[in-house]
Amino acid sequence: DQQVKQNSPSLSVQEGRISILNCDYTNSMFDYFLWYKKYPAEGPTFLISISSIKDKNEDGRFTVFLNKSAKHLSLHIVPSQPGDSAVYFCAAPAAGGSYIPTFGRGTSLIVHP
Amino acid sequence: DAGITQSPRHKVTETGTPVTLRCHQTENHRYMYWYRQDPGHGLRLIHYSYGVKDTDKGEVSDGYSVSRSKTEDFLLTLESATSSQTSVYFCAISGAGSSYEQYFGPGTRLTVT
Numbered sequence: 001d002q003q004v005k006q007n008s009p010s011l012s013v014q015e016g017r018i019s020i021l022n023c024d025y026t027n028s029m030f031d032y033f034l035w036y037k038k039y040p041a042e043g044p045t046f047l048i049s050i051s052s053i054k055d056k057n058e059d060g061r062f063t064v065f066l067n068k069s070a071k072h073l074s075l076h077i078v079p080s081q082p083g084d085s086a087v088y089f090c091a092a093p094a095a096g097g098s099y100i101p102t103f104g105r106g107t108s109l110i111v112h113p
Numbered sequence: 114d115a116g117i118t119q120s121p122r123h124k125v126t127e128t129g130t131p132v133t134l135r136c137h138q139t140e141n142h143r144y145m146y147w148y149r150q151d152p153g154h155g156l157r158l159i160h161y162s163y164g165v166k167d168t169d170k171g172e173v174s175d176g177y178s179v180s181r182s183k184t185e186d187f188l189l190t191l192e193s194a195t196s197s198q199t200s201v202y203f204c205a206i207s208g209a210g211s212s213y214e215q216y217f218g219p220g221t222r223l224t225v226t
Contacts, residue, residue, distance in 0.1 A: 006155075009153075032213055034213060034214065034215075036215075036217075041220070042219060042220070043117075043203050043205075043217030043218050043219050043220050044156070044203070044215075044217045045217070046214045046215065046216070049213070049214065089155060089156060091215075093213045099144045099163070099207055099208060099213060100158070100161060100171075101213070101215065103155050103156040103157075104155060105153065105154060105155035106155045106156075
């Protein structure tokens with residue numbers, strides 16, 4: 001039973017447009033969320049995070065939005081660049097301050113020039 | 114970049130043989146993790162460690178064992194490799210202060226023939 005779900009395996013976007021990657025979760029006790037980016041043949045790298053006390057966190061072209069009532073978060077990339085083409089994973093540490101996260105299955109983003 | 118190395122980076126082995134993968138960190142982080150990444154499954158936790166000699170199972174621990182005799186090293190052993198264990202294995206570390214961020218190694222591609 002997936003507690004963190006990324007229902008879109010892939011997303012294709014034109015360079016310069018907005019990319020929106022979605023993530024849903026089932027456990028209302030989750031209080032922190034992270035996004036990781038993974039290029040082929042490399043390990044994932046941390047991208048951006050958000051605490052449940054916020055509904056938005058921004059870092060340059062990357063913004064994460066959290067809708068607690070819907071148990072939904074989204075990662076917005078504006079403007080999208082070809083170098084953003086990667087697999088993006090959503091993750092949530094287990095509730096209660098645990099350092100044991102649950103990952104979604106990932107969304108493969110392709111940004112076309 | 115966090116100082117995490119994995120060895121070997123690539124390995125081909127035969128069914129039934131034992132295999133040990135090594136993860137080495139220079140960051141003195143408390144937590145260390147082993148994941149496997151397979152198409153359609155994202156990152157799945159195999160085992161993790163929360164200190165020297167302190168380890169616990171993840172969601173896909175069957176067929177795997179781990180050991181951590183020093184803070185910097187976390188070993189993953191496949192006692193008798195099977196073809197279903199063909200995968201890319203990632204080590205990760207975390208635990209700097211209150212951060213939930215994980216830092217991943219470059220991965221080990223294991224093929225069991």
